[in-house]
Amino acid sequence: MSLPVELRHRLVEARHIAVLTGAGMSAESGVPTFRDVQDGLWAKYDPMTLATEEAFAEEPSLVWAWYLRRAQMIRLVEPNAGHLALAELATFKKVSVITQNVDDLHERAGSDVLSHVHGGLFDYRCFDCAAPWQAELEIPGDIPERVEPPKCTACGGWIRPGIVWFGEVLPQKAFQDAVDASASCDLMLVVGTSGIVQPAGSLPFAALERGTPVIEINPEESRLTDYMTHWWQGTAAEVLPELVRLARGQVG
Ligand code: BJW
Numbered sequence: 001m002s003l004p005v006e007l008r009h010r011l012v013e014a015r016h017i018a019v020l021t022g023a024g025m026s027a028e029s030g031v032p033t034f035r036d037v038q039d040g041l042w043a044k045y046d047p048m049t050l051a052t053e054e055a056f057a058e059e060p061s062l063v064w065a066w067y068l069r070r071a072q073m074i075r076l077v078e079p080n081a082g083h084l085a086l087a088e089l090a091t092f093k094k095v096s097v098i099t100q101n102v103d104d105l106h107e108r109a110g111s112d113v114l115s116h117v118h119g120g121l122f123d124y125r126c127f128d129c130a131a132p133w134q135a136e137l138e139i140p141g142d143i144p145e146r147v148e149p150p151k152c153t154a155c156g157g158w159i160r161p162g163i164v165w166f167g168e169v170l171p172q173k174a175f176q177d178a179v180d181a182s183a184s185c186d187l188m189l190v191v192g193t194s195g196i197v198q199p200a201g202s203l204p205f206a207a208l209e210r211g212t213p214v215i216e217i218n219p220e221e222s223r224l225t226d227y228m229t230h231w232w233q234g235t236a237a238e239v240l241p242e243l244v245r246l247a248r249g250q251v252g
Contacts, residue, residue: 002234003232003246015186017095017189019095019097019188019190020098020203022101022194024236025083025101026080027235028237029077031103031105050063062145067121068140068143070102083111087110089247098178114177122137123161125162126155126157129154175199179206185207216231217243
């Protein structure tokens with residue numbers, strides 16, 4: 001049992017649980033985390049330099065091909081036991097899922113996501129005029145290093161993914177919804193994030209400042225660990241199904 005008894009009671013009694021998820025949430029589905037430099041996908045290109053407006057403006061074909069490979073990978077993977085557990089939790093509690101992830105694995109597991117604070121990999125818009133692009137995304141089987149992005153039908157600008165890049169402001173409503181849920185929940189879970197990227201990394205403090213307990217689920221210590229009410233050391237797919245059993249009042 002990796003949860004102190006007072007938090008077990010809190011979990012059973014909680015009516016509204018906010019859950020902030022990061023890249024570690026999808027790791028057991030086979031999606032590499034951002035700071036996992038071992039993996040080939042990230043080893044060659046640093047997200048810190050590719051995930052910017054400047055990089056896209058300079059090398060749209062390189063950045064577009066990188067996102068096509070990401071989209072191809074996400075389409076091939078499945079939600080893991082952690083995603084499924086959060087969807088199950090929402091069948092008997094109010095659960096506000098706030099994710100930094102740009103994949104759609106929470107939705108495919110059956111969760112209603114309150115907020116994609118960093119946007120979505122499958123939303124596209126014009127880089128110049130911001131008009132949404134709704135054509136079917138074509139992903140070649142073998143993606144070369146550079147692929148020219150589609151063009152906007154309204155203005156001819158390049159189409160870009162609807163992801164929040166470094167230096168860009170987070171979508172206002174998505175971030176406000178995330179702040180409101182963090183501040184109004186009666187328990188918060190923080191799953192698989194390093195807590196490095198701001199302002200998403202500050203969301204748990206909206207709960208802590210109101211005296212709301214925050215449980216971190218992560219196999220490794222993060223930037224947030226020292227501030228958390230409790231660190232449940234383990235992976236999302238191991239811990240979240242166990243947490244759901246505890247939330248149902250099942251012990252042992
Ligand atoms: C497991 C596991 C398992 C492994 N189970 N766990 C204050 C100070 C300094 C800088 C800033 C600041 N405020 C803002 C900034 C700048 C910047 C920033 O934060 N920089 C940092 C690098 C310091 N922030 C921004 O630019 C943001 N915009 C902004 O603030 O606008 C206002 C503004 C504008 C202009 C000037 C100033 C202010 C925008 C941030 C957008 C982030 N976008 C990205 C990439 C999108 C591109 C893409 O996807 O291609 O979003 S960055 C990347 O990091 C991605 C993620 O959502 C995000 C968070 O990463 P996450 O999820 O935490 O992943 P990892 O890899 O870091 O950690 C994984 C964790 O999982 C680890 O802890 C593992 O242990 C764990 N794990 N396996 C559970 N199985």
